[in-house]
Amino acid sequence: MKDVAARAGVGLKTVSRVVNGEAGVTPDTEQRVREAILALGFRRNDSARILRKGRTSSIGLVLEDLADPFYAPLSRAVEEVARAHGTLLINGSSAEEPAREQELVLAFCARRVDGLVIIPASDDHRYLEPEIAAGIATVFVDRPAGRIDVDTVLSDSHGGARDGVAHLIAQGHRRIGFVGDHPQIHTAAERLRGYRTAMTEASLPVHGSWVSMGSTDPERVRTAIGAMLDGPEPVTALFAGNNRVTVTAVRMLRERARSAPVALVGFDDFELADLLSPGITVVAQDPAELGRTAAETLFRRLEGVHDAPKRVELPTRLIVRGSGEVPPA
Amino acid sequence: MKDVAARAGVGLKTVSRVVNGEAGVTPDTEQRVREAILALGFRRNDSARILRKGRTSSIGLVLEDLADPFYAPLSRAVEEVARAHGTLLINGSSAEEPAREQELVLAFCARRVDGLVIIPASDDHRYLEPEIAAGIATVFVDRPAGRIDVDTVLSDSHGGARDGVAHLIAQGHRRIGFVGDHPQIHTAAERLRGYRTAMTEASLPVHGSWVSMGSTDPERVRTAIGAMLDGPEPVTALFAGNNRVTVTAVRMLRERARSAPVALVGFDDFELADLLSPGITVVAQDPAELGRTAAETLFRRLEGVHDAPKRVELPTRLIVRGSGEVPPA
DNA sequence: CTGAAAGCGCTTACAG
DNA sequence: CTGAAAGCGCTTACAG
Numbered sequence: 001m002k003d004v005a006a007r008a009g010v011g012l013k014t015v016s017r018v019v020n021g022e023a024g025v026t027p028d029t030e031q032r033v034r035e036a037i038l039a040l041g042f043r044r045n046d047s048a049r050i051l052r053k054g055r056t057s058s059i060g061l062v063l064e065d066l067a068d069p070f071y072a073p074l075s076r077a078v079e080e081v082a083r084a085h086g087t088l089l090i091n092g093s094s095a096e097e098p099a100r101e102q103e104l105v106l107a108f109c110a111r112r113v114d115g116l117v118i119i120p121a122s123d124d125h126r127y128l129e130p131e132i133a134a135g136i137a138t139v140f141v142d143r144p145a146g147r148i149d150v151d152t153v154l155s156d157s158h159g160g161a162r163d164g165v166a167h168l169i170a171q172g173h174r175r176i177g178f179v180g181d182h183p184q185i186h187t188a189a190e191r192l193r194g195y196r197t198a199m200t201e202a203s204l205p206v207h208g209s210w211v212s213m214g215s216t217d218p219e220r221v222r223t224a225i226g227a228m229l230d231g232p233e234p235v236t237a238l239f240a241g242n243n244r245v246t247v248t249a250v251r252m253l254r255e256r257a258r259s260a261p262v263a264l265v266g267f268d269d270f271e272l273a274d275l276l277s278p279g280i281t282v283v284a285q286d287p288a289e290l291g292r293t294a295a296e297t298l299f300r301r302l303e304g305v306h307d308a309p310k311r312v313e314l315p316t317r318l319i320v321r322g323s324g325e326v327p328p329a
Numbered sequence: 330m331k332d333v334a335a336r337a338g339v340g341l342k343t344v345s346r347v348v349n350g351e352a353g354v355t356p357d358t359e360q361r362v363r364e365a366i367l368a369l370g371f372r373r374n375d376s377a378r379i380l381r382k383g384r385t386s387s388i389g390l391v392l393e394d395l396a397d398p399f400y401a402p403l404s405r406a407v408e409e410v411a412r413a414h415g416t417l418l419i420n421g422s423s424a425e426e427p428a429r430e431q432e433l434v435l436a437f438c439a440r441r442v443d444g445l446v447i448i449p450a451s452d453d454h455r456y457l458e459p460e461i462a463a464g465i466a467t468v469f470v471d472r473p474a475g476r477i478d479v480d481t482v483l484s485d486s487h488g489g490a491r492d493g494v495a496h497l498i499a500q501g502h503r504r505i506g507f508v509g510d511h512p513q514i515h516t517a518a519e520r521l522r523g524y525r526t527a528m529t530e531a532s533l534p535v536h537g538s539w540v541s542m543g544s545t546d547p548e549r550v551r552t553a554i555g556a557m558l559d560g561p562e563p564v565t566a567l568f569a570g571n572n573r574v575t576v577t578a579v580r581m582l583r584e585r586a587r588s589a590p591v592a593l594v595g596f597d598d599f600e601l602a603d604l605l606s607p608g609i610t611v612v613a614q615d616p617a618e619l620g621r622t623a624a625e626t627l628f629r630r631l632e633g634v635h636d637a638p639k640r641v642e643l644p645t646r647l648i649v650r651g652s653g654e655v656p657p658a
Numbered sequence: 659c660t661g662a663a664a665g666c667g668c669t670t671a672c673a674g
Numbered sequence: 675c676t677g678a679a680a681g682c683g684c685t686t687a688c689a690g
Contacts, residue, residue, distance in 0.1 A: 047379050
């Protein structure tokens with residue numbers, strides 16, 4: 001910029017004016033500055049601008065896995081909102097590791113992002129308190145924050161799971177298995193709770209062997225489902241706690257196609273669910289809407305809205321496609 | 330930092346030393362500084378650090394759509410490599426709009442990212458010349474750059490499509506349709522070329538109505554496929570130019586299940602392709618490997634490797650699952 | 659309409 | 675082992 005000013009024979013401030021399209025420069029001066037910019041290949045250094053202005057016009061998004069088909073649309077929705085606000089998106093995957101979540105969040109804060117959208121992997125976010133106090137707006141999405149009070153956008157995991165399991169009960173099922181993610185994950189715990197609610201509301205007992213929580217690794221899920229199907233009180237229907245479990249369940253039921261058919265309802269919709277035979281009945285969330293709502297909440301804060309932190313819960317939707325309407329054997 | 334120094338009764342440089350874990354501070358002094366940092370809730374401002382250091386330790390990734398199942402693993406792979414290099418990832422979706430691609434790239438450059446990984450939407454990248462001259466390392470992936478000479482990582486679209494179409498020919502098909510994306514997109518054009526190569530190698534004519542290029546919007550794809558199946562020279566097999574086309578083709582063939590079965594091979598693998606009936610035979614790329622290779626190439630440049638720009642072409646793999654082995658009616 | 663000075667919050671290069 | 679001065683490249687607040 002100094003070089004441009006020297007070459008154009010003007011002051012620094014005049015170059016700044018031209019670069020930022022501010023008024024108060026004669027066409028003639030502006031022309032000289034523009035020529036110097038072109039000749040020198042000058043591009044404004046936003047790092048310096050940011051340092052001086054205080055706002056970075058960037059936000060950070062921490063999620064579990066960018067490549068997960070559930071989070072990809074969420075992430076894209078956040079990006080679109082950010083773009084509409086002239087803001088850049090920095091993101092990172094926590095890989096479900098609390099230490100990595102914290103590392104990413106603090107790295108973003110050190111870059112002085114204006115705000116954060118977080119899908120947490122940990123359950124204690126007090127480490128964020130100084131950052132929030134320092135003015136970094138923060139919204140949690142998909143899962144709530146632990147031990148701090150911040151804006152949160154969730155899906156109704158409890159209600160969705162209850163609806164899905166009630167649907168199986170309505171088809172006549174009495175012995176229903178639940179396979180979920182690690183119980184520390186809020187959504188997993190809530191869905192299990194929804195399952196129990198539905199069973200209780202129908203006065204059905206829940207056999208201990210019908211519930212399995214843990215890694216969504218296919219091997220573990222297979223073992224769990226195998227035990228439910230071949231155990232002493234074999235289930236006639238399965239409720240899968242998320243998309244990864246559902247896919248493994250579909251594979252497994254396919255392989256056992258010769259045995260008595262087992263009904264299946266999964267939490268989370270996924271592409272091609274309608275093309276399988278039977279189509280997979282699911283409790284669908286709207287990940288893009290989660291992302292959009294979270295990002296809009298964030299920007300409302302950045303625009304200076306200062307009421308108490310809010311918790312938004314988005315409804316789920318049961319999509320009937322066939323797999324959940326298989327009657328009990 | 331000034332406040333911390335004042336409170337600890339030391340100089341700025343000493344605070345800097347403690348914050349950065351540099352040697353040469355007595356334990357006693359360090360202790361005082363740490364206490365001041367804690368008391369004041371001080372966090373280093375990386376914007377200032379960046380300005381002074383010259384390197385931002387961030388890279389930019391521009392792709393077409395973060396939410397596309399093909400690009401999500403690519404993006405994740407880039408992130409992992411960046412992470413291994415202590416670098417943050419900024420990303421944005423071009424939505425296949427050249428103006429948006431350029432806007433994102435220039436915004437990243439203004440933030441002085443150390444490097445760029447670009448999946449281009451445009452075919453003229455001369456606008457990048459000043460940035461590259463200014464030292465921003467750049468790698469193109471999935472599609473080549475236009476009118477500039479830079480590192481590029483591609484899949485073998487031509488060879489993959491040729492293999493896929495040759496596979497259909499080997500099953501006895503003579504009338505094969507090709508439905509692809511917009512012909513301006515390099516991969517789309519290359520796959521079409523692969524189709525023609527395979528047909529020519531088998532001395533088969535290509536009827537004009539067997540080729541349709543354009544938007545991957547389901548309505549357009551349906552119309553195109555309908556014309557091929559119901560036209561004067563009806564095809565007995567289809568080659569789909571990418572995952573979006575394949576999915577629409579699957580839906581359509583499913584609906585027409587009562588007519589003579591049509592063979593299908595698609596470019597790009599997708600989740601659950603094996604669970605459909607029949608399973609979908611595909612020419613698979615490895616998007617994560619594309620991303621990893623591109624990012625590693627980028628970091629090699631950032632570490633100072635200065636040979637001529639390289640072009641890497643990764644092989645594709647034909648995965649046989651059933652849909653491509655349907656014989657001609 | 660234009661520009662000189664100060665400052666954003668750090669690090670660098672140097673001196674003690 | 676420690677710190678004062680200069681500077682990274684901009685913008686702000688002000689004066690002319």
